[in-house]
Amino acid sequence: MNISTKLMGAAAALALTAGAGLAQDANPGLIIDLGGKFDKSFNESAYTGAQRWAEETGADYAETELANEAQREQTMRRMAERGANPVVVLGFANASTLDVVAPDYPDTTFAIVDMVVDQPNVKSIVFSEHEGSYLVGMMAAMASETGTVSFVGGMDVPLISKFACGYAQGAKAVNPDINVIVNMTGTTPAAWNDPVKGAELTRSQIAQGSDVVFAAAGGTGIGVLQAAADEDILSIGVDSNQNYLHPGEVLTSMVKRVDNAVYDTFSQAAAGELETGISVMSLENDGVGFALDENNAELVTAEMQAAVEDAKAKIIAGEIEVHDYLSDNSCPAF
Amino acid sequence: MDYAGLIQILDSALRLSTPLLFACLAGLFSERAGVFDIGLEGKILASAFLSAAMAAYTGNVWLGMFAGILAALMLAAVHGVASITFRGNQLISGVAINFLASGLTVVIGEAWFGLGGRTPQLEGPARFGELTLPFANAIRDVPVIGPIYADLLSGHSILVYVALACVPLTWWILSRTRFGLRLRAVGENPAAVDTAGVSVVGLRYAAVMICGLLTGLAGAYLATALSAGFVKEMSAGRGFIALAALIFAKWRPWHALGATFLFGLLEALGNRFQSVELLGVTVPTQFMQALPYILTVVILAGFVGRAIPPRAGGEPYVKER
Numbered sequence: 043m044n045i046s047t048k049l050m051g052a053a054a055a056l057a058l059t060a061g062a063g064l065a066q067d068a069n070p071g072l073i074i075d076l077g078g079k080f081d082k083s084f085n086e087s088a089y090t091g092a093q094r095w096a097e098e099t100g101a102d103y104a105e106t107e108l109a110n111e112a113q114r115e116q117t118m119r120r121m122a123e124r125g126a127n128p129v130v131v132l133g134f135a136n137a138s139t140l141d142v143v144a145p146d147y148p149d150t151t152f153a154i155v156d157m158v159v160d161q162p163n164v165k166s167i168v169f170s171e172h173e174g175s176y177l178v179g180m181m182a183a184m185a186s187e188t189g190t191v192s193f194v195g196g197m198d199v200p201l202i203s204k205f206a207c208g209y210a211q212g213a214k215a216v217n218p219d220i221n222v223i224v225n226m227t228g229t230t231p232a233a234w235n236d237p238v239k240g241a242e243l244t245r246s247q248i249a250q251g252s253d254v255v256f257a258a259a260g261g262t263g264i265g266v267l268q269a270a271a272d273e274d275i276l277s278i279g280v281d282s283n284q285n286y287l288h289p290g291e292v293l294t295s296m297v298k299r300v301d302n303a304v305y306d307t308f309s310q311a312a313a314g315e316l317e318t319g320i321s322v323m324s325l326e327n328d329g330v331g332f333a334l335d336e337n338n339a340e341l342v343t344a345e346m347q348a349a350v351e352d353a354k355a356k357i358i359a360g361e362i363e364v365h366d367y368l369s370d371n372s373c374p375a376f
Numbered sequence: 377m378d379y380a381g382l383i384q385i386l387d388s389a390l391r392l393s394t395p396l397l398f399a400c401l402a403g404l405f406s407e408r409a410g411v412f413d414i415g416l417e418g419k420i421l422a423s424a425f426l427s428a429a430m431a432a433y434t435g436n437v438w439l440g441m442f443a444g445i446l447a448a449l450m451l452a453a454v455h456g457v458a459s460i461t462f463r464g465n466q467l468i469s470g471v472a473i474n475f476l477a478s479g480l481t482v483v484i485g486e487a488w489f490g491l492g493g494r495t496p497q498l499e500g501p502a503r504f505g506e507l508t509l510p511f512a513n514a515i516r517d518v519p520v521i522g523p524i525y526a527d528l529l530s531g532h533s534i535l536v537y538v539a540l541a542c543v544p545l546t547w548w549i550l551s552r553t554r555f556g557l558r559l560r561a562v563g564e565n566p567a568a569v570d571t572a573g574v575s576v577v578g579l580r581y582a583a584v585m586i587c588g589l590l591t592g593l594a595g596a597y598l599a600t601a602l603s604a605g606f607v608k609e610m611s612a613g614r615g616f617i618a619l620a621a622l623i624f625a626k627w628r629p630w631h632a633l634g635a636t637f638l639f640g641l642l643e644a645l646g647n648r649f650q651s652v653e654l655l656g657v658t659v660p661t662q663f664m665q666a667l668p669y670i671l672t673v674v675i676l677a678g679f680v681g682r683a684i685p686p687r688a689g690g691e692p693y694v695k696e697r
Contacts, residue, residue, distance in 0.1 A: 078608070080492030107492075198661060225650050229662050236612055237603045239647070242388055246648045249384040261494075261607055268497070268604045287497070 070095075070308045071104040071126025073117055075133040077234040077260040079107055083281040084260055084300060088132050088155070090282075091301030095308040103308065111231060114139045122147040128165070128311045130155070130304055134201050135231070140164065151316055153307045155300055156201060158320055165316065167303045169323045171201070172208030173357050174296045174330030175256070176364045177350050178278050179212025181332065182254040183220050184346045185276055185293055190221040192252035194243050194266045196259035197233040198226035200368055205258040205280070205296070207373035208364055214375050215353070215362075223247050224376065227262050237265025244269035254278065254293060267292060276341065283333040293341050295333040299323060326358045383523045385644050390528065390536065391602060393640025395420065395594040397539045399618035400625065400632045401546050402590035408550065408627055409583030410563035410688040412466045415455055415473030416591055417615025423448040423595025425481035428495040428606035429488060431502040437600050440502065444599070445592030451477065452588025460580045463692030474615075482608045495599075495606040504533035504601035533601035535593060542590070546629040559583055563686035566693040576693045591615075620672040626683045642667040 072092045074085050092103055104126045106117055114136060121129045122143070128151040131140060137157040144152050144161040151163050158166040182191040191213050195202040210222040225243045227233035240262035244255055248269075255270050256278040257263035263280060264287070270277035271288040279285065279295035286292075303323055310316040323329020332350065334342060356362040367373050399416045406413040427444025431437050451473050458469040482493035489495055509530035516526035550556035558579055561569045566576045598614075599606045617639055624638075625631035646664040 078492040078494075080494055225647070226661060228665060232609070232612065235607055235609060237605075237607055238598065238610065238612070241603055242392060242644070243647050246384070246388060246644075249381070264497070264605075264607070265603050 069101065069103050069126055070311055071106075071121045071124070071129045072304065073121060073129065073131045073136075074105065074107040075131070075135070076108050076111070076231050081234070081261045082284060082287070083263060083279075084298070085132060087282045087298070087300040088130070088304045091304035092130075092308065094301065095305045099309070099312065101312070111135075115143060118143045118152075119146075122150045122152075127151060128153050128307060128316060130307055132156070132300070134199065151311065151318060153303075153316075155303055163318055165307065165318045166320045167307070167323060168320065169298050169300075169303075169330055170325060170364075170366075171205050171296070171298060171330060172211075172364045172366050173325045174298065174332065175205045175208030175258075176212035176215070176357070176362075177325075177332050177354060178256060178294055178296045179209035179214075180216050180350055180353060181212075181294055181342065181346055182209070182256060182276075182278060183213040183216035184343075184349065185341070186217075186220070186254050188251045188253045189217065189219065190223065190251035191254040192223040192244075192247035192250075192256070193225065194240055194247070194255060194257045194259055194263070195224070195226040196228075196262050197231060198229050200371060202226065202258055203371075203373065204367040205256075207367040207375060209256050210373065210375035211364055212353075216349070221251070222375070223250055223252055227259055234260035234262060236262050237268070240265035241269035241272075245273065248273050248275060256280070256296070258296070279333075283335065285333055285335055285337040289337040290340065292338060294338055296330070297333050298330050299328065302329065325354055379520075380523065380527075381648075383527050385641070385648055387528050387531075388644035388647065389637060389641040391532065391640075392643045393636045394532075394536045394539045395598050395602070395614050396618045396621060396636040396639055397633060398542070398590050398594035398597065399615055400621045400636050401539075401542055401629065402587040402594070403619055403622045404546065404625075404627055404629065404632060405559070405583045405590070406587035407622065407689055408563045408686055409559050409580050410566060410686055410691065410693070411455075411459055411580055411584055411587075412470070412690045413455065413584070413587055414467055414470035414616075414619060415451065415477075416470075416587075416618055417611055417613065418470075418474035418477030419448040419451045419588060419591035420595040420598065420615050421474075421481055421609070421611040422451055422477040423592040424599035424610055425477075425485060425495070425595075425606045427592075427596040428498065428599040429485070431498050431600050432489075432496045432605070435500075435502050437498075437502055437504050440600055441593070441596040444596035445589055448592030448595060449585060449588040452584050452591070456581050456584040459692060460577055460584070463694065466690055466692075478609065481606070485606065485608070493606075493608040498600060498604045502600070503604055504535060504597075506531045507534050507537070533597070535597040535601055538593065539597075540633075543629050543633045546632075550629065555582075560686075562693075563688055566688050567696070570693070570695060580693070617668060617672060620675050623683050623685075624675045627686065639668050639671065642671060 079089050130153045132155045134157040140159045153165040155167045193206045206224045213220045244266045253275045257266035258280045267277045271291045276293040281298045284295045423444035426447035427440040430443035431440025458464040459466040485493040512526040512530035516522045562579045570576050621635040625635040650661040
């Protein structure tokens, strides 16, 4: 046997195993985005939702994790070709890819979190982050003693400005003279994973007087919360409930129930009633909110809680309108 | 900008330039001995990972630091074997080390901790704390000098001071000791060193191992002092910036201090002033954050005058028969 026949044998064996992979039945699939499954934030929340669904139903789901930007299309196609249905992708950065991929797999339903993709077989799940951020902004302004609060964003994209804008509006609703410092970590996806830079930005904000910092920065936020705890100021977590990371030093977390979004998508699909189109997760259906638990019970005063609950009711009733940065790419509170 | 703001930026610059300084001096030793090392990045990453892992496991930051140094030394040994003993291409060996570190740290981290390549958060004695220099609080209120001493120089982790101390030490070793003279000679004209009866291979290995030690310190500083734990790819290109700084510094220790501080300062400025008004025009955030990289390009394009690398750099030494 010469080398070329050996190689052909190996290729045939590979093809066989690939065929075995294709034979899977229609389980739902989840593609974890850059930042990683255990970012204690956005992706981890999605993973938790999928795990909860798997535990409750005893069913299985397929899962892969992106290693870099270039894999998006390939991974999405592979997931669809393996027969996963629905395929859930996380994050705004998938939108343009999904827009191309979705028409090629008309029998597969896709769901995208955080962005709207206008295709007949795509469910777009968007969150009203500006409303949740408004509430934590109010809490930040009430907890601040210096009259300066700050925000550390991950990658400089409109979605993160939506968080920042809601936060600034909330803070200014409590104290019109408050100074809100807004910083972004970077302009590439690496900005989601740079805790050193996050910590340095936080220290710089502290030097400018900030005593409450809100991190909406994925893995970078871990550095922000750490720096805030090191320097004894309050911080606000994001996406998942991050209060437990530094008990007594994290004021609250702006939770975004990505877990519920994934869980609902999976269970609706299992029941055969998954609807495509746009689905908005807002304060009204508890898609966003702020986290209260034993770790921050002492930090959140009764007065603070009452004010925030009141504002929440008013936002739901439409009495307070929180400006959405994405609607016109500008923010009245900056 | 007021005086306190200036001190704060310099303070931030000092913290950010420390890993660059370690890495730059590491590259200096290696390249002065004629072994190019673009694997600085990988060694920093490996050290950052193992130091954080060990510190998380034992709760002792010093054990973590030694583990980090060990990791970097091991990769340095790989580089040495490939490029000195087997006379392989030094650039390729360096690239291989970068890839190896980037992949291994995440795979091993996932196997050990199951946190997606992250190590647990380090707390208390598992991290390098801030060191307050003597009398810092007493003279804080002295105008001008007080803040410089109490806020800028005091209150850093011990590794910052180690890095600063490495600069005169490196200068002294390279230009005042017999070992240093031979090390520089081996990077310029290894045949002459060999003729004098000194082992070229031995000297180059020594230089590569010193490089490993210093990158080990850089990684440990990154993971256990500057942040509290390892995150994948946390070295974020600092090894490459250090290489640029090394060229900028023309392979000289004191210049290396200046060059790395400049890079640290630019990063600190980019963090602090995300958008500045200059002459009525708003300079965008992206520009401020790109400053260190723009400087790198300018330096590498040769705008800093002639930077002459060690003459035998990059060439494996083959004894004449």
